[in-house]
Amino acid sequence: MIELPTLGWQSIVILVVFGVSLLIATYCTYAERVIAAFLQDRVGPDRAGPFGLLQPLADAVKLFTKEEFFPAGANRALFIMGPCLAMITALMSSAVIPFGNVIQFGNNVFNLQGIEVNIGMLWIFGIVSLGVYGVMIGGWASNNKFSLLGAIRAGSQNISYELAMGMSLIAILMISGSLSLRDITLQQSAAGEWHFWNIVKQPLGFIIFLVCAFAETNRTPFDLPECETELVGGYHTEYSSMKMGLYLFAEYVNIFVASAVMSVLYFGGFNFPFQYELRDWLVSNQAWELASAQNLISVLGLLALFGKIFAFIFFFMWVRWTLPRFRYDQLMRLGWTILIPLAIFNILLTGGLLLAGVIDFGVIK
């Protein structure tokens, strides 16, 4: 085993996370079509490769070979910058997500996480709040009224729903007392207490967060910025070729990250039921070493987290093909007059329950 310096290991993890995010986003496009076909009782993509599995490759070739088009009077630099920013901000946030517990080789302990910072949650929140720039700049630079309207809708929608999202996060912070996503995960992992994930303590907060996640990723029923019945294509009306592809891709990366964050904050992250029982059983009955048993638990935890993430991604797609789109005034009313008061109520409720001792402060056991 070659001993890697900490930064070396972390950069490898970041590269892997980067690749995995892109791979998952690629296959989300396939999954979206398959799920849409399933929900609408039709066949879906099945021509390219077995079960149509090569469809994303065919799409990529199509997008790359299409004509690069610049609308007349567009601001060229900003027109190119828009999709780039959308993609960069989408990919940046997965760096702090703890994908797994520690892996131990001899004396070397590795975190299955890009970077562990004690402001992980703020990092995610900050990057999410920057995500709207790609859409706004691209929409404005297109020199098209529909694009501009889409960009402005995206801006006001994101700002409105960020408030409620931040407030639902505050309730989590009150319980956990930490901004580190790894701490929050480890707090949900006490032996024999697997059913005390944060969702049990924060059901209302989770629902608020889920609705806001739909709005922040511009997914149906909140995809007003690209509402084709009113705005042609919304902010990406004038985009073609891979620039269009980057916008679509960024949306799927955002869905992946939002699913990962919800799994970590509310559904125990890489913890799964009976993990400590399994480890103890392996050590005592199968004569495993503690370290290798722990490594097995970490790998299984990684798979468990991805299982949760895929479940959320499926939920995103399920909702898209089930619910109709909101009207714009309904969207704003939901955000400002329902979700924000509910989020404030949730903070008060959490504070009251903490003081009354009904739910306890999170401790890493």
Added chain:
Amino acid sequence: MPSSSLFFFLSFVALFSALGVVLAKNPVHSVLFLILTFFSLSGHYLILNAQFLAAVNIIVYAGAIMVLFLFVIMFLNLNADTEPHKSALSKVAAAVAGGLLLVVMVAALRDVQPGTTYNAGVFNSQIGMVSQLGMILYTKYLLPFELASVLFLAAMVGAVMLGKREVGERNF
């Protein structure tokens, strides 16, 4: 990279983009330069080990306030044709006011002597962490902190009043 060269790089970016804010012809470019300035300032906070401040600076300024700036500028569609003519008097007044602000800043910073107040032996490197900041804000600076929140409340009430529907007015 040693933190001193990182500091020089960030300072270069900060000054370059701050000049860009003033010199750019297109207001949207100005806003984007201002966002870049905030990012380099956050980089400075990170060098000072003030992670919380860095993140909050990005969230509040780059993530919220500048989005609203961009929003308004896109609505107004400012460009050279629609720019109102400024009289010579207002230009002179702006130059004098800006110059006076510079004098105040120089006067305030003149007495600062780096190296005398900083003592590596007793300096707490964790001072910028969230928990430390929270402790100080809720003990030593409790009153200013609460007063600032009252100020925010007043601003919020004012915004709601301005945005309120007048009698007989329809939004849709």
